[in-house]
Amino acid sequence: MADEPALSLTGVTVTFGDTVAVDDVSLDLPAGHVLAVLGPSGCGKSTLLRVVAGLEDPDTGRVCHDGRDLRHLPAHKRGFALMFQDGQLFPHQSVARNVGYALRLRHRPRDEVARRVADLLELVGLPEYGDRMPATLSGGERQRVALARALAVEPRLLLLDEPLSALDRGLRERLAGDLREILTGAGTTALLVTHDQEEAFAVADRMAVMRGGRVVQHGTVADVWGRPCDAWTARFLGYASVVSGSAADALRRAADPTGSWSSLALRRSALRVDGSGPLAARVLAARMTPEQIRLRLDLDGIGVLDGVAEPHEDVPVGARVRVVMDTSRTAELAPS
Amino acid sequence: MTTARTRLAYAALAALPVAVLGLFFLYPVGGMIARGFWSDGSFAPGQVLEVFGRSTVHRALWFTVWSAAAGTAGSLLLGVPVAWALHRLRFPGRDLVRALVMVPFVLPTVVVGVAFRQLLVASGPLGFLHLDGTAGAIVAALVFFNVSVVVRTVGSFWDGLDPRQGQAAAALGATPLQVFRTVTLPALLPGIVSAASVVFLFCATAFGVVLVMGGLRYANIETEIYLLTTQELDLAGAAALSVLQVLVITLLLVLSARSHRDTPPATRTAERLRRPHLRHLPGLVWTLLVLAFLMAPVAVLVVASLHTGGGWGLGNYRALGSTGERNALLVPALVGLRNSFEIALGATAIALTLGTLVAFLVSRRPRRTAARRVAGIFDAVFMLPLGVSAVTLGFGFLITLDRPPVDLRTSPALIPIAQAMVALPLVVRTVAPVLRSVDPRQRQAAASLGAGPGRVLLAVDLPTAWRSLLAATGFAFAVSLGEFGATSFLARSDNPTLPVVIYQLIARPGAENFGMAMAASVILAGATALVMLAVERLRVGSMGAF
Numbered sequence: 001m002a003d004e005p006a007l008s009l010t011g012v013t014v015t016f017g018d019t020v021a022v023d024d025v026s027l028d029l030p031a032g033h034v035l036a037v038l039g040p041s042g043c044g045k046s047t048l049l050r051v052v053a054g055l056e057d058p059d060t061g062r063v064c065h066d067g068r069d070l071r072h073l074p075a076h077k078r079g080f081a082l083m084f085q086d087g088q089l090f091p092h093q094s095v096a097r098n099v100g101y102a103l104r105l106r107h108r109p110r111d112e113v114a115r116r117v118a119d120l121l122e123l124v125g126l127p128e129y130g131d132r133m134p135a136t137l138s139g140g141e142r143q144r145v146a147l148a149r150a151l152a153v154e155p156r157l158l159l160l161d162e163p164l165s166a167l168d169r170g171l172r173e174r175l176a177g178d179l180r181e182i183l184t185g186a187g188t189t190a191l192l193v194t195h196d197q198e199e200a201f202a203v204a205d206r207m208a209v210m211r212g213g214r215v216v217q218h219g220t221v222a223d224v225w226g227r228p229c230d231a232w233t234a235r236f237l238g239y240a241s242v243v244s245g246s247a248a249d250a251l252r253r254a255a256d257p258t259g260s261w262s263s264l265a266l267r268r269s270a271l272r273v274d275g276s277g278p279l280a281a282r283v284l285a286a287r288m289t290p291e292q293i294r295l296r297l298d299l300d301g302i303g304v305l306d307g308v309a310e311p312h313e314d315v316p317v318g319a320r321v322r323v324v325m326d327t328s329r330t331a332e333l334a335p336s
Numbered sequence: 337m338t339t340a341r342t343r344l345a346y347a348a349l350a351a352l353p354v355a356v357l358g359l360f361f362l363y364p365v366g367g368m369i370a371r372g373f374w375s376d377g378s379f380a381p382g383q384v385l386e387v388f389g390r391s392t393v394h395r396a397l398w399f400t401v402w403s404a405a406a407g408t409a410g411s412l413l414l415g416v417p418v419a420w421a422l423h424r425l426r427f428p429g430r431d432l433v434r435a436l437v438m439v440p441f442v443l444p445t446v447v448v449g450v451a452f453r454q455l456l457v458a459s460g461p462l463g464f465l466h467l468d469g470t471a472g473a474i475v476a477a478l479v480f481f482n483v484s485v486v487v488r489t490v491g492s493f494w495d496g497l498d499p500r501q502g503q504a505a506a507a508l509g510a511t512p513l514q515v516f517r518t519v520t521l522p523a524l525l526p527g528i529v530s531a532a533s534v535v536f537l538f539c540a541t542a543f544g545v546v547l548v549m550g551g552l553r554y555a556n557i558e559t560e561i562y563l564l565t566t567q568e569l570d571l572a573g574a575a576a577l578s579v580l581q582v583l584v585i586t587l588l589l590v591l592s593a594r595s596h597r598d599t600p601p602a603t604r605t606a607e608r609l610r611r612p613h614l615r616h617l618p619g620l621v622w623t624l625l626v627l628a629f630l631m632a633p634v635a636v637l638v639v640a641s642l643h644t645g646g647g648w649g650l651g652n653y654r655a656l657g658s659t660g661e662r663n664a665l666l667v668p669a670l671v672g673l674r675n676s677f678e679i680a681l682g683a684t685a686i687a688l689t690l691g692t693l694v695a696f697l698v699s700r701r702p703r704r705t706a707a708r709r710v711a712g713i714f715d716a717v718f719m720l721p722l723g724v725s726a727v728t729l730g731f732g733f734l735i736t737l738d739r740p741p742v743d744l745r746t747s748p749a750l751i752p753i754a755q756a757m758v759a760l761p762l763v764v765r766t767v768a769p770v771l772r773s774v775d776p777r778q779r780q781a782a783a784s785l786g787a788g789p790g791r792v793l794l795a796v797d798l799p800t801a802w803r804s805l806l807a808a809t810g811f812a813f814a815v816s817l818g819e820f821g822a823t824s825f826l827a828r829s830d831n832p833t834l835p836v837v838i839y840q841l842i843a844r845p846g847a848e849n850f851g852m853a854m855a856a857s858v859i860l861a862g863a864t865a866l867v868m869l870a871v872e873r874l875r876v877g878s879m880g881a882f
Binding site: 088 | 498500501503504505506507508509510511512514515518519522523
């Protein structure tokens, strides 16, 4: 744990006129790790990324890399690479020239550039694409090329701005896996900002949740997921519902008598219809999906929560059912 | 879907502008050119070819080419950094500067010629440069006119360039200079080529400036045509030069149109523009210097207009109610002012009506190749007046529209029509890009909700286009207020426009006449500047861009 953080932000604040985009943010990122800054749009995460990249000056606070203060160091001298949401490939250059861009800037010999470009295109799964123009590529291919371009000079820090958000779902999942593999394979230190928790979980091993310009929680992905700091964060991370107060007490007494929590975040699948379950509920709504039936349940003495049933179960709207709670699919909220 | 009926509707819409352009542009210009080829009823191309052997013509040709090239280079040098400062940064007063940069473009050429001479004469503020009467002074005046074209055109490309492209490059290690060379410049290049070709066109067909500043020493093709037609009555010579001009201009327009194909859609990036930083200082200082260069002649005019024989005062302005010293004018100068306004109103109405029709037609993107080709030719033909010599047009009016089938010699519509032809391409260029930027799916959505074609126009096109229509109105009005080339042929001395009055006044001796010319110039410059300032508030990026 004695890792000296590769990137360290201390008290970074950025204001635009009267609005505070980034409010006193401090973060550490150890070398070789991937940190996802997760937050809804407008929470200041992209501004934070731009500050690290050197495209925006913070009003106060420090950005250090390997112990060196980066203040006044312009973007092109930081040795980072930035990959935008929409790739921002240079439209007048072929794929190979885009990928080799940073290498040519550094006057690497031509055959070395060609070799490295071929390797990178291979790495991102686009061999034989070198001569294509960006306009002829699909969205996913463009993002792969942008990634190859960003990796070309083995950046000290890779900055990713919603790298997969512009893609459709299936492609996003596949590319997220590839991205994770490529980053860990190369041991790249990376900072990723996204509003999509799935993207964050798929790619990162550390996570910081941002809201209204502030980091409300950060830690390893497992830590943050296992112990959301408040109800908003839990919902944003993908928990279906949060119970607290007397409803939480009632739920604990009935379903988890050994527990000691006072508020709980539940995934949808935490509540499952089961004839021998300890909870009683009425079905308010039911919707079929390929995996399971998604339910709105009114639990007696607790309130309305989401739940599921196996596809073969008969759970018409209005039916009374018994429900069991799976505590491995819940998370205790950190005491406030 | 293109049904026979919609095709018919398009054809009907196209008929009016085509007829007007044919009758009032192609017919006079063609007539003027034909006059040179046919002498005494027989086809005699020999005398036309002979013209190209003359040494005066060689001189005029050479001067045209190098002065236009120098003017283009100068405009780019001055304009590109200004385009950057005005389209990439955000600072107080930026909109005012954008409007001021635009003013020279619509200033009457005669006024600019006079203003430059005032600035450069031995006794003037820049007299120590000894530029008065030199070719350098003419080039400076050409640059003065055309900086705004570069700023507007290149600026609109800069608007369309996502700043994140450059940021991505910078994050990959590109220095600001490398970012400019590898990302910014390639993106701007179509705009620069387009601006350069149009500026070259304007410089090569400059008339008023060269006439006033060139004196007897310097003539370009345009003033040579003027000289041959009015002084030497050598129509064959004039026709030969006109033909040459039309050919070269068509070539340039094709070049410009080709670079236009790469024009980014008229969208702006959502990215907020940056406030200036210390490292942007050189660009801002450059902008300030260019602004000073653009405003100096105007300032000189104002000072000269206030300088009367007896000292300082408004005497020159009061004298505008008179006919000048030794009756230099047939009517009081104020009559010219009133005429100018009336004519400009008429010309604006005509140019706007036709221009809107043309813009509407060229902004549709037909799916069939043949139809697209027709639309392309249609677009190009209506750009022709941009480059064809106003002198050729004016003289063509004189010699073709003076007898049946069209006898307009005494018609008050003659000058407005001629000026409308000059303003027409500018209206089209202002409105068409905005109409083109409307996503066709918006029209389809409106139609699918039950809107008829007229309703679609009202609901989709008009809300997007009304600003550009208003801007085009002001632009056309300002251009027509200052139009001199064609008007100088058509305006009768007893019923002149203000630019013609100014020319008459400076052509006559007498300090009082000169003072009156200055006062009239200030009024004209002030009126056009006010119109442009008002129009600039509409923030129509396509205005003045090519």
